[in-house]
Amino acid sequence: MCELRCAGSIKGPEPLMLDVAKIARYSSVARTEAALRKLGERLGVGAEALARAIAKGNAARRQTALVDDATQPVCLIAGNPLPDDLLYRVAAQSGWHAVGHTLADQWTDRGPLVNEDGDPFVALARQINARQIDTRGFFDRAGSLVQQARVVGAKAAVLWLIEEDDTTV
8 A cells, every 4th residue: 555645735634545456356456446546536637647647657668678688697686675786796796697676676667568548547557456566466476486587588596585574485
C-alpha cells in the first residue's frame, strides 16, 4: 500500500491510500483499476490527463532504455536490492559484468511501457499488477529469477538476501 498525505487542492481530510492487489488474476486488476480511479477522482486526474501522463512516461522510458553490450561473462545479482554498487564493482574487478538493481535503481525504475491504447486506468492497473519487483506480490519467484538470468545471458548469479526478508525466497 502507498499512503500520501499532503495539503492543498486534495479533496477530503483523510489520507489518500492506493490499495492495490498483486495476485495475477482478473479480480486483482479490477481492484487496482477501481483504486486508481478513486485516487484519480480525489486528485482531480481524469482519463485524458492520465493518458497524457502515460504517453509522457513511455517517452521517457524509451529514451532511457539501455543496451548492454558486455564482453565479459554476466553475473546476475538478484534478491534484495543492494544499497550501493560495491558488489557490482567487486564483480567487475574479478572479470565479471554484474547485472541487477541497486535500491536507488529500483526506486527510480519507471517499469515497462504502459499500453497507450484503450482506457488508461485499465492499462495502468495491468502494469502495476504485472510488475514483479515488490516483496508482497504473488508470483513464481524461482521462475522469475530463471527468466531474469536467461534474459541477461547470465553465466553466474548471486542471490543477495537480507536476513529479515522472508518473502523473497
